[in-house]
Amino acid sequence: MHRGIYPGRFQPFHLGHLNVVKWGLERLDELVILIGSAQESHTLSNPFTAGERIEMIRRAMREEGISGDRYYLVPIPDILMNNVWAYHVKMYVPSFEAVIARNPLVLRLFKEAGSEILVPPSFNREKYNSTLIRKYMITGEEWEGLVPSEVSSFIKSIKGDERLREIVGTDKR
Numbered sequence: 001m002h003r004g005i006y007p008g009r010f011q012p013f014h015l016g017h018l019n020v021v022k023w024g025l026e027r028l029d030e031l032v033i034l035i036g037s038a039q040e041s042h043t044l045s046n047p048f049t050a051g052e053r054i055e056m057i058r059r060a061m062r063e064e065g066i067s068g069d070r071y072y073l074v075p076i077p078d079i080l081m082n083n084v085w086a087y088h089v090k091m092y093v094p095s096f097e098a099v100i101a102r103n104p105l106v107l108r109l110f111k112e113a114g115s116e117i118l119v120p121p122s123f124n125r126e127k128y129n130s131t132l133i134r135k136y137m138i139t140g141e142e143w144e145g146l147v148p149s150e151v152s153s154f155i156k157s158i159k160g161d162e163r164l165r166e167i168v169g170t171d172k173r
């Protein structure tokens with residue numbers, strides 16, 4: 001069994017993330033999708049709760065035909081000590097050998113903790129990045145095509161784009 005973890009904030013989960021998951025599952029038997037900053041929600045950088053992120057990712061996996069036997073979803077709150085974060089993560093997830101990331105801090109911390117490092121390619125990063133998607137939700141530009149369709153319908157069902165506009169004060173109601 002070759003298992004890996006894929007940490008991210010997934011605010012929201014987009015098509016770049018989905019491509020990374022598929023890339024990871026071609027190389028690993030199982031993937032733990034680690035929902036980081038799980039304590040965060042209702043802010044400009046982190047509008048969605050951990051529970052909402054779990055739901056959007058599960059729907060995206062189902063839409064893509066990825067079996068629940070191949071992945072876990074584990075939310076983990078941040079801690080104040082980077083030096084022990086990799087060990088903190090190990091306490092909450094099934095045992096793993098590999099880490100998938102492009103985030104330099106995440107790569108550094110797991111390299112120091114002795115994990116195997118897998119760096120995926122950048123999948124259309126200029127389009128597929130959550131900061132841009134959150135910006136489009138605020139300005140009203142088309143963001144729906146940048147996320148799996150199950151993610152856009154879920155976000156609309158919870159009025160997530162409206163929440164973001166209210167948080168930044170651009171919603172005029």
Ligand SMILES: Nc1ncnc2c1ncn2[C@@H]1O[C@H](COP(=O)(O)OP(=O)(O)OP(=O)(O)O)[C@@H](O)[C@H]1O
Nearest residue numbers: 008009010016101102103122123125128129130131
């Ligand atoms: N389009 C992409 N292609 C490949 N890797 C990606 C892509 N987008 C994000 N990643 C990687 O996935 C991991 C989790 O990403 P994260 O949840 O921070 O998304 P993000 O789009 O970078 O979000 P934000 O803009 O809010 O920081 C990180 O290692 C990040 O580098």
Ligand SMILES: NC(=O)c1ccc[n+]([C@@H]2O[C@H](COP(=O)(O)O)[C@@H](O)[C@H]2O)c1
Nearest residue numbers: 007008009036037078079081082085103
């Ligand atoms: N000290 C810590 O708690 C610590 C350290 C490094 C990364 N993380 C988390 O890992 C996740 C990494 O994901 P991103 O690549 O989306 O930033 C984030 O949620 C980040 O906060 C936490």
